[in-house]
Amino acid sequence: MQKSVSLHTLGCKLNYSETSTIAGKFSESGFAMKPYGESSDIFVLNTCSVTDNADKECRQIIRSVLNKNPDTYIIVTGCYAQLRPNEIAEIHGVDLVLGANEKFKLFDYVNNFEKKDLSCVFTSPISEVTDFDYAYSSDIDSRTRAFLKIQDGCDYNCSFCTIPLARGKSRSLGIDKVIDNAKKLIDTGYKEIVLTGVNTGDYNYRTDTGNRDYRLMDVLLELEKLNIPRIRISSIEPNLLTDEIIQLVKSSNSICRHFHIPLQSGDPEILKLMRRRYSRDQYEDLIYKLNSEIPGVGIGIDVITGFPQETEEKFMNTVKFLEPLPASYLHIFTYSERKNTFAVTLPGRVDAGSRRERSGILREISNKKRLAFYRKNVDKTHKVLFETVKEDDFIYGFSENYIKTRVKAGHKLENTILNVRISSADTFNFTEGSIAA
Ligand code: SF4
Structure with a gap:
């Protein structure tokens, strides 16, 4: 009988994109996907380590999944799993804990998904973490915005941060793969690609022949050639936001301001x-x-x-x-x-x-x-990518400079980019707009 799986993510956009990749692996292996909250044979929780509430949240989520179906096979991965695997393994009901190097290879560690009394833990020392699996995800399951992971890990040593301990050294996806994956996303219908990483500005890929280094600027230049409607940089350290990137964004029709x-x-x-x-x-x-x-x-x-x-x-x-x-x-x-x-x-x-x-x-x-x-921005016109329809037929979207706006138009505008004149801004939650010529 076909087994089912549901997945849930805590934390950052990078985690969301990685959960999508794990979901893809289940899907390719013939598993039925169930939304989070529905009872399933297997449950995967991708955790975060930013706050120390992680363990509490982890426990609560596992408990609620097992309440619905006590036979669910529970897999926990992500930053918290890399940092404190044994703490997670002690949570009653957890079957498998996978660290940063292991999370994309879960079928190497388990195949029958049968619950046992004890949990299994597979993690590698962070100094050995070099895995880089291409990952992307959509936002709220729409075909509007995709998060494309181009970089992982971090070599900075900010004194408050555990990410380098959880994700390892900085490493970057090869430029060819970045381009291929971006093309696939656009062919699937996405209108916006958000470049994601732990320290995205630190993107640094050296070709196999060693004769060319690609930095974030080069990634942007390559992606610009693909006629992607929108490219957004998720987050960038101030010391890595160079003058040449600023000039490129200034002159670009596709990279968001x-x-x-x-x-x-x-x-x-x-x-x-x-x-x-x-x-x-x-x-x-x-x-x-x-x-x-x-x-x-x-x-x-x-x-x-x-x-x-x-x-x-x-x-x-x-x-x-x-x-x-x-x-x-x-x-x-x-x-x-x-x-x-x-x-x-x-x-x-x-x-x-x-x-x-x-x-x-x-x-x-x-x-x-x-x-x-x-x-x-009232009375100004911006290009808005429409995403979701909410109450009263209002559809919401974001401008290239990240103004949330809504127009009364219903589903027909989903995943389209249109000029919108911002007509009023009475709240910090969103602006009102109307479709402009
Ligand atoms: S740059 Fe960001 S990810 Fe890297 S150590 Fe500092 S806070 Fe953490």
Whole structure:
């Protein structure tokens, strides 16, 4: 009888794209796919390690899957599985734990999917993790936007981050494969490709003959030749956003005028403690340069609150830095202690209440920034890729510079790119628009 599988992802876009690849392997092997939440013979959970809630969430999800069907064969993989496999193996009901090197080879480790009393763990030391499986995924199961993984791992050593420990050294997908995969995605009907990686700006591929190095700029140039309607860079470290990439985006019809650039703190001393590779001044210069070179550019900024030694005064330095900065939204993370990082050894912990409060303050600033950005675009026309229809026949989509807008038009616009005139912006959640000529 045909066995069924359902999968669930925690964490970042990269994890989503990798879950899609694992799903593809099940599908190729003849398994029936079930949506997450429905009872299935096998369940795969792709975990994250960004916060220390991971284990709690992992336990809850496994419990709820087993409640529906106690015979479900449970596989857990992802960053948390690489970092703390034994902790996961101890969770009652887990059958198989796969680390970073093993996650795409799960059929090498199991074939009959029969539950046993004990769980099996397969992980490799992170120094041996070199696997790179092509991965892409669609957003909310639509045929609109695909996340294409071009890079994995990270050689940076930010003091708060466990990703290098969970995903290993930086490595990049060969340029030919990037191009082939992008073509496949476009042929399947996707209108937007989001280039994804742990440190996407660090893309660096040397050809087998060793006579050519490809960097992110080269990837963008190659993809531009394919007439892809839209290419978006998921996130890029500020020190890797070069002038030539800025100029390319400025002149391109397909690369989105939208950047997601981690800052993490606006206080120079905290930035140093975080071991980031830029100064506050360099970051500020970059944001102003982007605004002057690329009019209307959308900029998202990652910030962490409550890092050790972030006093009230230092937090206010971040607030004062961010408030006037011409960016369109913030993405806020509340610091949480991670084992085996330098940050966890630092004195001067910030209490949980202050961490939460600071995140709330930054969320307010983010909402104001987004609304101000939306309002600046009222009466302007943008190309919008329509994605989903929600209540009352409104269809929602994003402009190339990441303005969420809706028009009343229903399903017929799904997965089309049309000119939309932004007519009003009353909330930071979305703008209202109408189809323009
Ligand atoms: S750049 Fe820093 S924060 Fe980002 S993945 Fe690498 S180590 Fe982590």
